[in-house]
Amino acid sequence: MQTANxxxxxxxxxxxRIHRFGHLLNIAQWDQQANMPPRGNEARAEALxxxxxxxxxxxxxxxxxxELAAAEAEALDDAQRANLREMRRQWDGATALPEALxxxxxxxTSRCEHAWRSQRPANDWAGFLPNLKEVLAVSRxxxxxxxxxxxxTPYDALMDQYEPGMTTAKVRQVFGExxxxxxxxxxxxxxxxxxxxxxxxxxxxxxAAQRALCERVMHLLQFDFSxxxxxxxxxxxxxGVPEDVRLTTRFREDDFLQSLMGTVHETGHGRYEQNLPRDxxxxxxxxxxxxxxxxxxxxxxxxxxxxxPGFARLLSPLLVEAxxxxxxxxxxxxxxxxxxxxxxxxxxxxxxxxxxxxxxxRFDIERALIEGEVEAEDIPALWDAAMMELxxxxxxxxxxxxxxxxxxxxxxxxxxxxxxxxxxxxxxxWFAAMRRAIPDLDVRINxxxxxxxxxxxxxxxxxQGSRWxxxxxxxxxxxxxxxxxxxxxxxxRRYLG
Amino acid sequence: MQTANxxxxxxxxxxxRIHRFGHLLNIAQWDQQANMPPRGNEARAEALxxxxxxxxxxxxxxxxxxELAAAEAEALDDAQRANLREMRRQWDGATALPEALxxxxxxxTSRCEHAWRSQRPANDWAGFLPNLKEVLAVSRxxxxxxxxxxxxTPYDALMDQYEPGMTTAKVRQVFGExxxxxxxxxxxxxxxxxxxxxxxxxxxxxxAAQRALCERVMHLLQFDFSxxxxxxxxxxxxxGVPEDVRLTTRFREDDFLQSLMGTVHETGHGRYEQNLPRDxxxxxxxxxxxxxxxxxxxxxxxxxxxxxPGFARLLSPLLVEAxxxxxxxxxxxxxxxxxxxxxxxxxxxxxxxxxxxxxxxRFDIERALIEGEVEAEDIPALWDAAMMELxxxxxxxxxxxxxxxxxxxxxxxxxxxxxxxxxxxxxxxWFAAMRRAIPDLDVRINxxxxxxxxxxxxxxxxxQGSRWxxxxxxxxxxxxxxxxxxxxxxxxRRYLG
Numbered sequence: 001m002q003t004a005n006x007x008x009x010x011x012x013x014x015x016x017r018i019h020r021f022g023h024l025l026n027i028a029q030w031d032q033q034a035n036m037p038p039r040g041n042e043a044r045a046e047a048l049x050x051x052x053x054x055x056x057x058x059x060x061x062x063x064x065x066x067e068l069a070a071a072e073a074e075a076l077d078d079a080q081r082a083n084l085r086e087m088r089r090q091w092d093g094a095t096a097l098p099e100a101l102x103x104x105x106x107x108x109t110s111r112c113e114h115a116w117r118s119q120r121p122a123n124d125w126a127g128f129l130p131n132l133k134e135v136l137a138v139s140r141x142x143x144x145x146x147x148x149x150x151x152x153t154p155y156d157a158l159m160d161q162y163e164p165g166m167t168t169a170k171v172r173q174v175f176g177e178x179x180x181x182x183x184x185x186x187x188x189x190x191x192x193x194x195x196x197x198x199x200x201x202x203x204x205x206x207x208a209a210q211r212a213l214c215e216r217v218m219h220l221l222q223f224d225f226s227x228x229x230x231x232x233x234x235x236x237x238x239x240g241v242p243e244d245v246r247l248t249t250r251f252r253e254d255d256f257l258q259s260l261m262g263t264v265h266e267t268g269h270g271r272y273e274q275n276l277p278r279d280x281x282x283x284x285x286x287x288x289x290x291x292x293x294x295x296x297x298x299x300x301x302x303x304x305x306x307x308x309p310g311f312a313r314l315l316s317p318l319l320v321e322a323x324x325x326x327x328x329x330x331x332x333x334x335x336x337x338x339x340x341x342x343x344x345x346x347x348x349x350x351x352x353x354x355x356x357x358x359x360x361x362r363f364d365i366e367r368a369l370i371e372g373e374v375e376a377e378d379i380p381a382l383w384d385a386a387m388m389e390l391x392x393x394x395x396x397x398x399x400x401x402x403x404x405x406x407x408x409x410x411x412x413x414x415x416x417x418x419x420x421x422x423x424x425x426x427x428x429x430w431f432a433a434m435r436r437a438i439p440d441l442d443v444r445i446n447x448x449x450x451x452x453x454x455x456x457x458x459x460x461x462x463x464q465g466s467r468w469x470x471x472x473x474x475x476x477x478x479x480x481x482x483x484x485x486x487x488x489x490x491x492x493r494r495y496l497g
Numbered sequence: 498m499q500t501a502n503x504x505x506x507x508x509x510x511x512x513x514r515i516h517r518f519g520h521l522l523n524i525a526q527w528d529q530q531a532n533m534p535p536r537g538n539e540a541r542a543e544a545l546x547x548x549x550x551x552x553x554x555x556x557x558x559x560x561x562x563x564e565l566a567a568a569e570a571e572a573l574d575d576a577q578r579a580n581l582r583e584m585r586r587q588w589d590g591a592t593a594l595p596e597a598l599x600x601x602x603x604x605x606t607s608r609c610e611h612a613w614r615s616q617r618p619a620n621d622w623a624g625f626l627p628n629l630k631e632v633l634a635v636s637r638x639x640x641x642x643x644x645x646x647x648x649x650t651p652y653d654a655l656m657d658q659y660e661p662g663m664t665t666a667k668v669r670q671v672f673g674e675x676x677x678x679x680x681x682x683x684x685x686x687x688x689x690x691x692x693x694x695x696x697x698x699x700x701x702x703x704x705a706a707q708r709a710l711c712e713r714v715m716h717l718l719q720f721d722f723s724x725x726x727x728x729x730x731x732x733x734x735x736x737g738v739p740e741d742v743r744l745t746t747r748f749r750e751d752d753f754l755q756s757l758m759g760t761v762h763e764t765g766h767g768r769y770e771q772n773l774p775r776d777x778x779x780x781x782x783x784x785x786x787x788x789x790x791x792x793x794x795x796x797x798x799x800x801x802x803x804x805x806p807g808f809a810r811l812l813s814p815l816l817v818e819a820x821x822x823x824x825x826x827x828x829x830x831x832x833x834x835x836x837x838x839x840x841x842x843x844x845x846x847x848x849x850x851x852x853x854x855x856x857x858x859r860f861d862i863e864r865a866l867i868e869g870e871v872e873a874e875d876i877p878a879l880w881d882a883a884m885m886e887l888x889x890x891x892x893x894x895x896x897x898x899x900x901x902x903x904x905x906x907x908x909x910x911x912x913x914x915x916x917x918x919x920x921x922x923x924x925x926x927w928f929a930a931m932r933r934a935i936p937d938l939d940v941r942i943n944x945x946x947x948x949x950x951x952x953x954x955x956x957x958x959x960x961q962g963s964r965w966x967x968x969x970x971x972x973x974x975x976x977x978x979x980x981x982x983x984x985x986x987x988x989x990r991r992y993l994g
Contacts, residue, residue: 023544024521031524039724040741043778047520227536244537281540 007071008080011064011087012283018058019282023241025051030239030246034231041333049106056102059094064290079285079467086284086466093161096149097142105412112410125380125399132409134378136146136369139412143370155370158415162291163422165470168367171418172254174425174484175360181488183354183390189341189353189495198336201319201328207254211319213256213322213352214249214263221267221301223247224274235407236262238269238298242281245270256323257337258349261302268301270295271454275462286465287472291416293461295423296430299458303352303424304431307339307494310445341495343391345401347490353491354391354425361386366414379403425482428490430457431476504548504568505577507585508561509780515555516779520738522548527736527743531728546603553599556591576782576964583781585962590658593646594639602639602909605631609907622896629906630873633866636909640867652867655912659788660919662967665864668915671922671981672857678985679853680887681841686850686992695833698816698825702753710819711746711760712755717811718764718798719951720744721771732904733759735766739778742767753820754834755846758799765798766791768951772959783962786970788913790958792920793927797954800849800921801928804836804991807942832880838992840888842898849921850988851888856918858883859903864910876900923971925984927954930975 032044036093058064068088076084078219097105112131119128143154150157156167215230228245236259240246247266248260272288280286290295305311312335319329341351346356365382370375374382380396383403387395394401403409408416434456435441444452460477467473471481522545529541555561565585573581594602609628616625642652645652653664712727725742733756737743744763746756769785777783785791802808809832816826824830838848844855862879866873871879877893880900884892892899899905905913931953932938941949957974964970968978 017547020540020544020547023540024525024548027525027541028521031528035726036741037723037725039721040738043517043520043738043740044524047517050514050517051521224536228534229532241537241540243540244533256802497994 002188005071005074005076005080007067008074008076008084009456011067011071011084012112012144013115014058014061014064014067015087015284016282018055021051021055021058024241025055026241026242027246030248033233033235033237033239034246034248042109045110052106053099056094056099065091065095066458070276079280082455082467083280083283083285090284091162092149093146096146098145101138101145102155103140104170105135107140108138109410109412112412113407116404116407116410120400120404123398123404123476125401125404126411128399128404128410129376135410135412136376139414140370140372141415142412153249155367155415159418160415162413162416163419163470164290166290166292166418166422170482171363174222174482175356175363175418177484178356178421178487179390182353185488185491185496186343186353186357186391189491190343193341196336198340199326199333201323202339204253205323205426207251207253209322210251210256210259213318214260216322217260217264217315218247218267220450221264221271222451222490223267223270227274228270230263236266238266238273240273242273242276242278242286245273261306261338264306265298265302268298271301271457272297272462275458277463277465278468280465280484285467289461289464289466289468290470291419292422292426295420295472296426297423297461298376299352299424299426299427300430300453304427304490305445305450305453306443307335307352308445310442310448310450311335312338313446314448314450339494343393345387345395345398346405348406353495355424356392356421359417362389363419366409366417370414422482425484425487428487429474429478429480429483431490432486433460502568502573502577504564505571505573505581508564508568508581511555511558511561511564512584512781513779515552518548518552518555523702523736523738524550524741524743527745530730530732530734530736531743531745549603550596553591553596556587560725561588562592566775568656573859576777579964580780580782583784586661587781589646590643593643595642596643598635598638602632602635605763606907606909609909610904612903613901613907617897617901620650620750620895620897620901622901625896625901625907626873631909632708632909633873636911637867637869639909640911652864652870652912655867656915657912659913660916660967661787661914663787663789663791667753667979668860668919670815671919671979672853672915673858674981675853675918675984676857676887679850681994682985682988683838683840683850683854683888686988687840689993690838693833695837696823696825696830698753698820698834700752702820703748704748704750706819707748707753707756710815711757713815713819714757714761714812715744715764717815717947718761718768719948720764724771725767728759733763734948735763735770737770739770739773739775739783742770751859753766758803758835761803762795762799765795768954769959774960774962774964777962782964784960786961786963786965787967788916789919789923790967790970792917793923794958796849796921796924796952797927797950799988801924802947802950804832804849805830805942807939807945808832808946809835809910810943811945811947836991842884842892842895843902844917845903850992852921854887856885856914859914863906863914865989867911907974919979922981922984925987926975926977926980928987929983930957 028044029049036044067239068084069092071084080392098243110134115131116128139158140154143158146157146160147154150160152160153168158165218230219225227243228240228247230247231247232250233249236249238245238247247263247270249263251259263382272294276288277286309331312331316329316331316334319334328337339351341353343354344350347355350358361383364386365374365379369376380399380403384396387393434453438444438456441452464473468476474481525541525545533541546588565581565588568581609632613625636655637651640655643654643657644651647657649657650665656663714720715727724740725737725744728743728745729747730745731747733746735742735744743759744767746760746763748756748816768793773785774783806828809828813828813831815828816831825834836848838850840851841847844852847855858880861883862871862876877896877900881893884890887945935941935949935953938949958970961970965973971978
């Protein structure tokens, strides 16, 4: 068939094919976490590695590079040009790293992650260190290779994989600002909350009832169960494919809030994926914009909505139905439970006020690690100092709940951490924009009318995919680039208002 | 690396790669049946088709053909030579069919199977017929292409895909013999059983209790849950990969025996897969020998063991535990329930005595269809006549429970049906051999000592994979090729003894 843009069209067919193979990878990876029995692991790992190698070859095929260059000269419309921009971005990332380096990284991170699973509970920093040093060495080399290609610094080049366009300079500006007011804000909130009465819920909480509750709440959040599922895994995540989103959670009999709010978080990720531009699925332009954007959606659900009094009002009768009547389930008490601020050791358990402290210290450490300013041996001391400064917590000798708590560095995910807090800041910025556009937003959420929020996010963010750069999208959505003032205003309003 | 057999070694790497891609296909297909929400289907179908096309290209790669020829001259040991024989078999099957024909078959069978799902309950033979005619046309062409390559007749060439080495002549000899004594045997058994008192179990049977019961029984049958799972799907099957076997069943509140004995059947398939020669997994020689051999294992579990008094004795206390005490659960009554003989419409619900009648008539019809002796329009009349002759049942006008009851023809699986009854006959033959080798076998099964049976099957069949041709394996296991006299002796002993 003769087409107007043969090079571009050939590229779209290549990426559709990669998307289909990626589908099988994603489903097999989800299955590995959610279903696979232990003795299936070796064969699964081999199958996934074989497939990853194939996808890497397809992404770095010389013909693809030639078509990218030729397609630039074709008469593309704006959407096609955006797709071409994203294709080139993926090409640049894939071709910057030689296959031997990708394999070495895969081996090093697999070994480090696997050992970490038992070293973490054993508080075995000394055992963890040699593996981590190898992961760091290979991550530095990856950063250097990506930097050689892009002209960025090594750390910025790594961060660019998750958050295109983000730089150390911008992160420092944003985090620097937050750092000036956050420690004082935390102290004021903790003081204020110390005078409030909060009733704790009493367990045990039946696991089947918890699961049914999570699904009820996902329905409330308009998750499309005809295009997705909720299952159980040791480490909750959002997986699958946009056409079939697989969320996971985990349950504990003594606490339902953790799994419930984790599910709300993953549902934000899931709805973003379910509402990406469906007619373009398979093309890079239809993928979620970035990891900070993704976190801005999960945190819009978990934090912006989850801490809203309207959410507690909706949730209250569902809790009574699931677990029987308790004073703790009254809407006011429930909202206080969902907005408790408590400095603690663990990032993933942190509230939205103390959370940025966890991220900012990780950013400082991992940037310095990648740029060669510090070594892996220096991490505990840097960690202890930052935790004391930012949260007043003594972590000395406690590696389990200190630098070994997250899997990110073991997996070589240097450059990812900033996305969490950038996402929280974007979420605050989106809600500020939403309130300008919909003046009665809070009244409507208080009335349980959540659709108004979902429709706005769908129109302005979900259905845009990667049509715009992050700065362009931010400007279109909110009239400005990332501005942490909205995050501060949100925290002050919610926690000190 | 220099090796003694470079061509052979290259072949093993090719097949390992195909095995790994097949792993992802199998898991994604299992997921499609067991988990996938409806809106995920289109993307899944595209991903599976893309992967199937890739695997087909790898199987038909010209370089593979050249290596097969060159490897014949290498100094291979017996096991390697058996592997090479199976490689060539797969190569012959894959290269005999041009890609356009494979695609046409895929389209025709997808359309026919999809429409069949609603046409069957609607008894809509007229609607089903045009689709079936296209599937038949394409199946005839496949048969002809395979026949051109192998020198077999078209039907034998199709059957050879499922049961290597089996021919119409052999099937006719075996089935012809059975046909002489089966109708009379059925009458005598039905007469005898009419004088027995059998108490029916009283439902409803709690679904969670049924599921727990099935898993208990799978443990009893020594299914390895660290390398497999039991899940629910609309159509029960045994899927996954040898390293991670995925069995499925379905539950009805008014009947637990169907799902339980279905699970016992699938567990037989599953244990065969779990015990294939693990050090060779990925190579054709490590695959299950054939579909009749596979059915001989599922039927060794479901029929040979399932109808044994020792099995009822083991099951009885588990039923009381699951559903409370009932007179029907007494071992004697339970064994009578599990050995009821009742001529009926439906093959998959048939007992082991009437089952061969269902298969023999399908063999007659499908062979004549493929060889062009009859047309799809002739099926109902042939069906009605055979059901009346063999089971004394009037099926006129009842397509739902007649020729539309099975999905096989809609899916183009001509040549598969004989494997079911050949499997039942092999199972009887294995048990006869087992009794010669282990004179106190029945005493031990009566004592609940099932390991003796599993160990024998593992040693003689499961761990042999495809090391031998079916005739060689049968001779090694039982001292003779397939001999239906053992099946007859088994039925007479169990049902008329």
